[in-house]
Amino acid sequence: MKLLAGNSNRTLAQAVSVHLDVPLTKAQVKRFPDNEVWVTIDENVRGEDVFVIQSTSYPANDNLMELLICIDALKRASAKRITAVMPYFGYARQDRKTGGRTPISAKLVANLITRAGADRVLTMDLHSGQIQGFFDIPTDNLQAAPLMAQDIKAHYAKTSELMIVSPDVGGVVRALALASRLEADLAIVDKRRSGPGKTEVANIIGEVSGRRLIIFDDIVDTAGTLCSAAQSLIDAGAEEVSAYITHGVLSGPASERVKASVLKELVVTDSIELPENIGPDCRIRQVSCAGLVGEAIRRIANEESVSKLFD
Structure with missing residues (x-):
């Protein structure tokens, strides 16, 4: 497997890397002068099982765009499977219509991640369980x-x-x-x-x-x-x-x-x-939560049960 880290939580990504004894994939996640996100993967990922570790916390929009562009870069580099590892899933509190003419932003974000090319999502303690159903791809919701x-x-x-x-x-x-x-x-x-x-x-x-x-x-x-x-x-x-x-x-x-x-x-x-x-x-x-996230990543990579972590 390969681990790719965005900029939202490098400390956690490094801790997960140490737990799994898998180095972080060499990549550049930077900004153009006008703040556009620019991503370059500096290693061969063709045919690899890649896990992108990126919480969509503050600044939520910037970190979400980083995640989407990382996924797109991996997809175009012929990665075999891409898992979006989102310990914190932003926009989760907007999971239903609270009044007339209001969005369901959690569903929109789920669609964006899926259309970007993610094959699977791994997250933790979603604000509401039904958000798992917003994804048309397998989604694991870890329990804290x-x-x-x-x-x-x-x-x-x-x-x-x-x-x-x-x-x-x-x-x-x-x-x-x-x-x-x-x-x-x-x-x-x-x-x-x-x-x-x-x-x-x-x-x-x-x-x-x-x-x-x-x-x-x-x-x-x-x-x-x-x-x-x-x-x-x-x-x-x-x-x-x-x-x-x-x-x-x-x-x-x-x-x-x-x-x-x-x-x-x-x-x-x-x-x-x-x-x-x-x-x-x-x-x-x-x-x-590095041990919990790392063990879930290991189980997904080895095609083992994730739910048994909570038995």
Whole structure:
């Protein structure tokens, strides 16, 4: 197999390379003076099984174009099979029509990746499961729950005393998967969305008083909703609140909000590189998903089952 890395997360790509003991393919992913993406593959990839590692995180449009052009370059270089490895799939929150005359951008992005020439997609913790159906090619959606459960067990002596919290009704299945692995109880925050990026907590389902809570979700963006949910849980009598979120988008004032919040810590994977303004005083910590992504790549290359990673 061959591994090709875009510019969105070189650190993760290098870690996956080390895990698989496969060097990154020599390539140039650069920009013309007007910011057009320019890609050159500097190795022979004819007949090869190539995995393109590229999250479509900020700047989402630039990183998406890099991915599409890398796929096109590989297709025209006669690669045998091209797998788009997208630890974070951007535009995933636009997975349905939320009103009249609105797009389903996640479907559009799926079409672009397919038409560019990808034969397979590998991603992690999609915002909603139905996005897999947007692709007309095989799509593997890795679960971060085992990774998070392992980290929680390493940092909490008695996981059975914890309570896992879903920050909304839509994330119950995801939170339940983590709670089952830890043999922990489950609570739900009933939040109502009053506008784009604006939510308010309406109710808390479950007895959280005196409990140590862990909020589990797939995406943290500006952290406004997360911090307000944590405050509501503390107001309801919780002893402490931490958060484990798969994708740390952390845009705008996110780091300052987390720093000023009641959260004990925020743990995210390295599916997205942390912004440069996040220091050790922000109480934000990363766990690596390189082993999980690398093992999935190895299994795909060897035609083995990926789902068995989560049994």
